Structures are given as C-alpha cells and as structure tokens.
Amino acid sequence: MFAFSLEARSDGARAGRLTTPHGVVETPAFMPVGTAAAVKAVTWRDLEEAGAQIVLANTYHLMLRPGDALVRDLGGLHGFTAWRGPYLTDSGGYQVFSLANLRRLTEDGVQFQSHLDGSPHLLTPERSMEIQQNLGADIAMAFDECPPYPVPRLAVAEATARTTRWAERSRAAHRRPDQALFGIVQGGVHLDLREQSARSLVALGFPGHAIGGLSVGEPKAEMNAVLEHLDPILPADKPRYLMGVGTPEDILEAVARGVDMFDCVLPTRNARNGQLFTREGRLSIRNARYRADVRPPDPGCACYACRTTSRAYLRHLHLANEMSAATLMTIHNLAFYLDTLRLLGQSIRLGRFTAFRAEMLRQMAAAPRDEGPGPHPT
C-alpha cells in the first residue's frame, strides 16, 4: 500500500517512485499547500491540470476548522474534498508555534488558544495522531517541536530530544495501516544534534523521514550543510522530505543533496501578491512595464494562464482586485514549480543532473536583476 523505490541517482540527486493508497508520486516532488483542505485561489481541477501529484494539508488549521471529527465523518480528506490523489498532513507542531496564542509547552504537549476564536486546545503526540488519522491523509507526520532561529544551543538540544520522545509516542499512538507515518529530524543548524536526531529516528523504523526546522531564518549555507550531513545518515531506500522549502533555487540545492519531497507556500502566496515565477526570472505584475505587454506571463509555459492571458490583462486584473488574478497567477506559479521538479527528475533519470543544475544556475544569474533570479532552463 505504501512503498518507495529509488530509481535513479545522478551525483547527489535522487529520482524515485512513492506509491501510496491514492496513487504514485514521482520524486523529486513538490507538494502544493492546501492549508484548509483547499489550495488557495484555485479549484482541484486546476491542480490536476497543473500536474500536482500530492497535496499537503495542515493539521493545525483543520483541527480548528472544520474540526477533524467532521472531516472523519465525511470520509476523511478524500471524502471531504474533490482531490483524488495522495494527501500528506503535517503534525501541527510547526503551526501551533507560529500561529496560536498563549502557548504553554510541557513534556505532555502544547496547550494553546485558537487564533480563530481563542478557544483552548491541547496538542500532544497522541492527539496529533488522532487528528491525522481522522483526516486520513496517505502520509502523516510525527508530532515535533520546531524551535525558532536563532535560539541558544541548549534550547535546540532540548527541543530535539523532546522531538525524539514525541516521535516514539507518535509511533505508539499511530494505528492506521493505510497511512504512512514519517519521523521529523530536528536539531537546528547544529550538525551533531541533527545527527543524533536522525539516528534516533532511523532506529525507530519510520517509512520516511522529514527534515524540519530549516528555512526558518538561518543562512542558506547552514541549511545546505545540514542536508549534506544528513544525506549519508538517512536510509537511502526511504523518502526524505524537506519541510517548508522553498524557492526554486533552494529546492535545486536540496535535490542536489538527496532530498525527494518539498512543500512551500511561496508559489501560491506570491501569486496572490502579484509575483510570478517565470523562466525569465521573477516578474512583479504590478510593474508599469507590463501595462501594454501582450506576451503571456511566461512564454515557455503551457499552463491555462499562459495559454490564454497576457501580462497586460493579468496586471489589469491584479490592480482591479479581481479574484481571478490570484487564480490565474496561482495556476501559473504551481505549473512552474511542478514543471521545474519534473524537469529536475528527468535530468536525474537521464544521468545529467549536474549539467542541468549548472544550466539552471547560469540562467538564474542571467535573469533580470530587478526581478530577482530566474529559476530554470527551458
């Protein structure tokens, strides 16, 4: 029901196949973020057409609204929504620390107040497992503590040790045979803590490993050093998921260091703010230069927005606060991310990842300065 096969390696990068109860995911894979059991500004049909293979949903948001018991009663995420492919749910740990009010952390778990209505809640490893089993995603996450950056090493060490204890409790509380439970490696930017965390989790025998607590403000070099250090420690025959990352550049560097799965709000959130990821660099649609620009957002892209929309029209929709601006730009940005990951996987399967990466970096450097780096070769 759940299986991972590593199919190709090219230098440090890996290409594989993740089989889940709701379908196969070719890795490296990007997971669009569907926080409230919906990817913002688009419908499920748009995700299918953009080539999404798996979608992430947020435990924290869904436990508060509409409530995990209701989702369970309506057939889990697959019964509740129109997404027929695999789902992954996060543990709720990261978001309870970043969104909820009046948190109190104990060995048992985290007490907090809902950011929606102030109602009190307790999230523990056992409760996180209950919620995620109610939601019924194909992949669930062990409950973890994700410390902010920077904090003293001692605080990171304590959070890391607690994450391991919570991973054991998560595993013990997890019952659904049709759901894979991944452990989450913590340890901040401290390589010895990361190693300790990874070795403890590997000993617990999880079918996949997530790397949490990165992209929280640390320098890129620190993130890459952590990934390099973890690569030989994490079992090669199990998938690795880098949580919450990132830009196309970040993803490229992480793939080069053996990561298989990603999620990030960047393509969807930036779309709503008028920023497009294109093969020619990042494009801010508000820019006056696009006022009469009849070119599609990204001439190299085949998505619905690029097939039917000019930059001038998209700029008009955005400035007129039309919701369809967000819809069209989300469709494009997701297509761009998904296309990029597909091309990365292809280059790995063809044994030419290094050349592809160099070309992608070259194009990024050549992208118009005022629009930020461009992300990948055509």
Added chain:
Amino acid sequence: MFAFSLEARSDGARAGRLTTPHGVVETPAFMPVGTAAAVKAVTWRDLEEAGAQIVLANTYHLMLRPGDALVRDLGGLHGFTAWRGPYLTDSGGYQVFSLANLRRLTEDGVQFQSHLDGSPHLLTPERSMEIQQNLGADIAMAFDECPPYPVPRLAVAEATARTTRWAERSRAAHRRPDQALFGIVQGGVHLDLREQSARSLVALGFPGHAIGGLSVGEPKAEMNAVLEHLDPILPADKPRYLMGVGTPEDILEAVARGVDMFDCVLPTRNARNGQLFTREGRLSIRNARYRADVRPPDPGCACYACRTTSRAYLRHLHLANEMSAATLMTIHNLAFYLDTLRLLGQSIRLGRFTAFRAEMLRQMAAAPRDEGPGPHPT
C-alpha cells in the same frame, strides 16, 4: 454580421437567434456581468463550461481602469481577454449616476469624479460611443440618463426626453459597422413616457432596444406593467434587452412579456456572499444545517461545483474565507441561471411556455420558506 431572427412564440414569450460577429446567441439569454472585463471569481473557461453565450462589460469601469485606449490598443475586449464569444457594453450612464462622485449633469453630458482616484471625467453621448467603439463589443448601448426611483414625474419626463436626444447624438457618433448600437427606453413607471420614449427610439431605427430604468426600487407590478405596455410598441423583429434584471422570477415574468435578453449581478454577487440559487430554493451556505450535508449544492445540476463538491465542503470553504468558495458558488449560480434560460427557451420552442411557467411558479411556492423562493422546475 448582426441579425436577429424570431424563431418561436409561445403565448407572450419569444425565442430567437441573435447573430453577432463573435457568434450566435440563442434567446432568451442571460448575460453574466464582467464589469472590469472579467466575471468576478471565475475564469473564462468556467463561463464557457457553464454555457454562457454573451458577456456584459461595463463602460464606466473600463474607461477608468485600465482605460479604453489601452483596451483598443490591445485588440479590444476580444484581444484583451480570453472570451471568444460576443460582448455587450453598457453606456456608462447608469453607473456614472450610481457610482461616481460629484456629478454635474448638463445637456452636453455628465461631469464626474472617478470613484477610484477622484480624477475628473466627462461622459457625453459622443465620448460613450468613442469608449464603446474602443472596447469593441459586438453590441453597444446609446448613452442614457437613468433617473432614480422615486422622483417627481417631471424629472422622469426630462430625463426621458434627454435620453432621446442623447440617443440621436449616440447614433450620429457611432461608426463601427461591426458593432450593433441599441437604443435605451426610459420613462420610469409612467406608461405614457415609456411609450413616448419607445416610439422616438423606434423611429431612429436601432437594430435592438434596451429597457432601462427598471428594477431600481419600483414594485414588481409596475415593472411588469411597463413591459406589457412596451411589448406591442417595440418592433417584434428586433431583440429586447431588459437591463439589470433580475431574480429568476423577474426574468420569468419578463420573458412572458416578450423580453429576450437579461443581465444581472445577482448570481455572481450572491455567490460571493454564500447564497446559492438551486432547484430546491435559495440556500445560504453559512447555515449550520449544511455543516455535515454531503449532498451537492444542487442535486439537479451538472456544473463543476455540483459534480465535485458537497454542501459541507462549500460551507467550510466559505467560513474559512477561501476564494475557491466564491469561485465554486459563482460557477454554480451562473450554471443555474444559464440552465434556467435554456429551459425557458426550450419550452417556448416546444410551444409549452405557459405550462412551464406555471410549473416554475408552483415550485417556487413550494420551496422551503426560510430559504426564499425556488426558481424553476427540473
């Protein structure tokens, strides 16, 4: 290039075919409102799938943003947007009175300040024609003055006479051979003024006639009396368009009185507020009764939203402020309106309009009280 053929009559109702440069419209027809060259919350593909045949765009909004000269330079509305079917633009008259600030009305036209940035503008019959020719819709409207309700009869009489003089100036200023110009009948609820207005316009030889200044607060019986009075005065071989109307019930009554075309923001605006038009009555998706309701919004509907979405999921999306709630409910409400008009036309072509209307009225009366009247038979 532009033609109308009346194909069937059933009691007072008419079914016809309107041929335009961008395609055929079967009447009676409902035109979704695309104020800013976009129907709010949906993409053009959604409109095609819902069966829209013609879309209305607003002269007032587009002259201000992005500006009609820009739309002209980008190929008119058909070059600017991805809608390939016919467009109709209004004259700007109604909206300059309802939306703009600091209006000053003279025989020449209306001076006003933009509701967007306070910039000063002058809208005259000649300028309205220039804008509408720049926008390049298949059907344009003569510039009119639409008085509010209620106002003294004298004010209505003056506005009506001015509308006729402006209609002459509009016709004189209109040049595009690929665009049909409709005159607009005014006259408030005064049958003699309406008759006077209609006879003057008919004498000017417009290829179609709009009925403006209704559904502005007057009792329904007054509106129906005006329509009945105008029916024998307006030429039978030219299309009649009732502007800004209305509920499914209003449309049914107007079709019974010989009207062919309609536009209204009701299906799109109400969708964004969480109100669905269904074959079982109007349904407010916020209602707690839909919390765990697994039925589609409207079990008798084949739209994308009804094929893939439960009321419970739609309610969740709406309460979570997800844009896709507006998208899905707009898709459904437009499908409902377009299906209703299609069924009305079918009943006319089959010579059974009266029976259809009676059945529709019966179903409306039987619809759940607390959700308002239901609109049409299955």
